Amino acid sequence: QTLVDEINRDKMQANAELENAKPALIAAEEALQTITPLDIAVVRKLGRPPRLIRQMMDCVLILFGRSLKNPIRFDPELQGAEPSWESSLKV
Structure with missing residues (x-):
């Protein structure tokens, strides 16, 4: 009980x-x-967007059930995981 x-x-x-x-x-x-397709297109055109945008796109990848960069690497400049920017461009 x-x-x-x-x-x-x-x-x-x-x-x-x-x-x-x-x-x-x-x-x-x-x-x-x-989030519209135009919003995604604008982000795709950024050559190397600010760190915050790259990290937010990792969140978008997760929300859409997509994979993050594998393997996830530590970025000393960011003091955290290196964003999966290349994967974000495929959304």
Whole structure:
């Protein structure tokens, strides 16, 4: 019974966290729907876009279920993963 109670508490907590996250998810989905083919074309024309745009395009790749650069490499200048810009151009 203790295990069942613990599982129910975890379930209630997970459901509460899910409800708190839903507004952000809905806002992100709505924002994604505002991206037009023209927006993508403008980004593609950038030779080497600013770091933030390259990192945001990694997020777009993930949202569209596309693969990031493999293998993911650390970029010391960015203090993080090197963006998958080449993959972004294929979106």
